[in-house]
Amino acid sequence: MxxxxxxxxxxxxxxxxxxxxxxxxxxxxxxxxxxxxxxxxxxxxxxxxxxxxxxxxxxxxxxxxxxxxxxxxxxxxxxxxxxxxxxxxxxxxxxxxxxxxxxxxxxxxxxxxxxxxxxxxxxxxxxxLIAGTSAKLLDTRKTTPNFRICEKWAVLIGGGVNHRYGLFDMIILKDNHVDYSGGIAQAIAATHDYLEKTGRRLPIEIETRSLDEVQQALDAGGIDRIMLDNMSPDQLREAVALIAGRFPTEASGGITEKTIAEVARTGVDYISVGALTHSVxxxxxxxxxx
Incomplete structure (x- = not known):
């Protein structure tokens, strides 16, 4: 560990x-x-x-x-x-x-x-449950207020990988960010403009909800990771094939101990599980x- x-x-x-x-x-x-x-x-x-x-x-x-x-x-x-x-x-x-x-x-x-x-x-x-695959287990921000430091620490002790610690150390453009900004390309472009204006260097992850959005993210580029949210194993396989190693991939959304092994076998690089910290x-x- x-x-x-x-x-x-x-x-x-x-x-x-x-x-x-x-x-x-x-x-x-x-x-x-x-x-x-x-x-x-x-x-x-x-x-x-x-x-x-x-x-x-x-x-x-x-x-x-x-x-x-x-x-x-x-x-x-x-x-x-x-x-x-x-x-x-x-x-x-x-x-x-x-x-x-x-x-x-x-x-x-x-x-x-x-x-x-x-x-x-x-x-x-x-x-x-995911041993033998290349997938790494991530935590999330679904933590207890004022106790995150201990919960993230415990994930490390258990052999998991910490995702971003908070809103300040990584940019994740989730569904609401995308919808509020007018689309994936717009959200990514606005983010780069913000980083340039503020002089910050932060990794950017974009959440996608469909294969069409995955393609939009690929077309836009300028990102560090693509999140594949609430996709079935078949959709995950298609998405991984479409991305073809151009960006690391992260499966997210409703993943349980009953489904995590199949998700890992789709070839995703990361699997984020909120239950690590909110339902133990x-x-x-x-x-x-x-």
Whole structure:
């Protein structure tokens, strides 16, 4: 499995710190009054992360950052790593130090790791279904607001490929852009004019809904990828043959684990699946004192 690092543009220390601080502010507010009320200030304890399901572990690189933000004196000991296959009864890490701090960090660590592990697990599963083809699995912008950084990270851990991170780092001219601008050629021409005027260099992808629109995109040129939206496997094969390697292709729209293998066999270069981040089941994890 692919293990991400700060080399990925969105996984910067600054971005992760901002995410953690915002999430803690949402949860802790003016204090963890449950811990403050019931636990002596000088109490020290330890806890371990217990795996209660089966899947792919994710969030192991994030968890110590959360604990450190809550209390730099907490001692985090990893026993497993991002991308490890886990089963019920496995212990992912231990943490030791001020008991109040462990309790304050507990829920954020669990919320992140459970969902990230669910995404990584499902991503890995879909990758097994397209093994043996040249297609690469992409995520989408169908993410949870303010949690995208973790969801995109989890896709990487599961062996998927990140599509654009947001609206700012790639241009995708989708159906509404095309319709609002008057057509595919007009949308592409206006985009090039905008990039020239603003001095930006961004990759351009155009969404097509039919073979006729694919031909329009080919005629217009000036693009970096063609999206083939909601096409049947037969239509995808025709589109791939029509494009003939001139541009990378991306199949998109309603692709499920029941259909993804057939889609991959049509010869498309990429398959984008929104369900990677919007419809996954979290992996059951629990932080327990011991």
């Amino acid at each position: 692919q293990t991400p690092s700060a080399a990925y543009s969105y996984l910067t220390p600054e971005a992760l710190t901002t995410f953690i601080r915002t999430a803690l502010a949402e949860d802790v507010g003016d204090g963890d009054h449950s811990a403050l009320a019931s636990i002596p200030a000088d109490a020290r304890n330890r806890a371990q992360l217990l795996v209660k399901g089966e899947g792919l572990l994710a969030g192991m690189a994030l968890a110590p950052l959360i604990f450190k933000e809550v209390d730099a004196s907490l001692v985090f000991t990893p026993l497993l790593a991002d991308g490890d296959l886990v089963k019920h009864g496995d212990i992912a890490f231990t943490v030791e130090g001020p008991a109040r701090s462990i309790l304050t960090a507990e829920r954020l660590v669990l919320n992140c790791m459970q969902r990230m592990s669910g995404i990584a697990t499902y991503t890995a599963h879909l990758n097994t 089941k979290s992996l059951d994890l629990s932080l327990k004192a011991y």
